[in-house]
Amino acid sequence: MSALPNETKGTPGAAAAPMISVRGLTKAIGPQEILRGVDLDVAKGETLVIIGRSGGGKSVLLKHLVGLMQPDAGEIWIEGENIIGLSERKLAAIRRKVGILFQGGALFDSMTVEENIAFPLREAGERDPRVIRQKVDEMLEVIELEGQHDKMPVNLSGGMKKRVGLARSIIRRPSCVLYDEPTAGLDPVVSDSINHLIRRLQKRFHVTSIVVTHDMKSAFHIADHIDYLHEGRIYFHGTSAELQRSPDPLLQDFLLGRSEASAPPEERTNPEAVVASARA
């Protein structure tokens, strides 16, 4: 095990070393450079939301954090261990600490809800059906899907799949959970319930969370800090309030969901007009 890198930025308000630290992460897929030197820190217990345009590399960044993709260069430190270059078997120890919720839930389609949620327990060697059932029931209560044990993934809605995927990723109590677009494709009510669920999990289990989204309502609801990923780099790091106050036209265009075609010319050149528009 290696020591933490000397040059850590440190997260505002975090007394200890960051739980996750990324330095100079670069990744190209084919001719396209997706990540061009990402640096970020996430403190223990913090919820960091990464926002950015679609196709901007947010999900790619998230997959790097759990070793599902290997970068071209850079370092990823998780609880003091650099995971770059670790073999698939050595990464297993890191992955027990870091759960991930995939965009579509990624449930095993040949298993019931109960079997999906119990999967990590069985793989960890738990054989007592009563213990497994009790923990599955507890998780189903947390995700508010009591009594849905025997449903197959094909019979679940998008929101239910994400909840079950979340229950599966947290049943072994990881110290960090990564969420890939947790509210994408869901109606506003279900999105809101997912946001509350993420908050509830953070309070109940004190997990560190990294949420990738472009749903700004969701971001403001759950974030302690927000990072804006732009052209393969972290363009902005700050709190929700700092982001909303920022006069940067790029950030404001994103917050207001405004493309170049729809932005009035005076707002594009005058940051104060943007802020006024955002407040309105």
Added chain:
Amino acid sequence: MSRLFIAIGAAVIRMITYLGELVVLAGETFASIVLQKIRWRLFMNQIVEIGLRSQLVVVITGAFTGAVFAAQTFFQFNKLGMGSAVGAVVSVSIMRELGPVLTALMVTGRVGASMSAEIGTMKVTEQIDALRALAVHPTDYLVVPRVLAMMISMPLLVAECIGVGIAAGYFVSVGLLEVNGPYYVANMVRWTGMRDIIMGLSKAACFALLIVFISCHKGLTSREGAVGVGQATTEAVVNASLAVLIFNFFLTMMLNIIFPAGYQ
């Protein structure tokens, strides 16, 4: 001209890379069998999928191959007054060649395609990433149970195919074409030996490995989308079938040195 050489070179590199990936997968699998826990429940599921659910296909293949082979041999041999030799020809041929090869081709079509499609679908729906994220190695979970089940099922399926083929050959020759039964059996027993059974079952084990590694590899490396899974499935069936036919020739030549054919 230089473009031709570049194209040939690229194809050779692709081929070597592909073979290398297969060898790495096989190495990882055998290491996992020795060092990691084996998931017996998944193994039993695969035994049912590969062994039990292939029964009908294998029985029909063996029966009609034995029947038609006996009939064709009889039509030729009977002109020379050698009708009772049909039993020996049918049993040796089915044990050494037809049984293992035809069973392998049928299993490739039924099981290899299904393995490749199932694993490929898991890949494109992020289920394999989910496995990895849950600290489960895909080789341990997906490949090892299939390899073990194939290694056990294939020799049994080939033995079944051989048995049914010989029985069907007997039925056609003695029952329909009126070959003398005791002579038929006597010739068959005289010319068939343990060497033929060993050769057939050895081929079955080799074909099992070819089919399972080619199919699993194609599934694991499937490209995105329905087209990617379809392509992986087709390539798995084509590659495994060709590999069975090509390896069969070399296995025949090699095993014939150890277990020479004919009356000893």
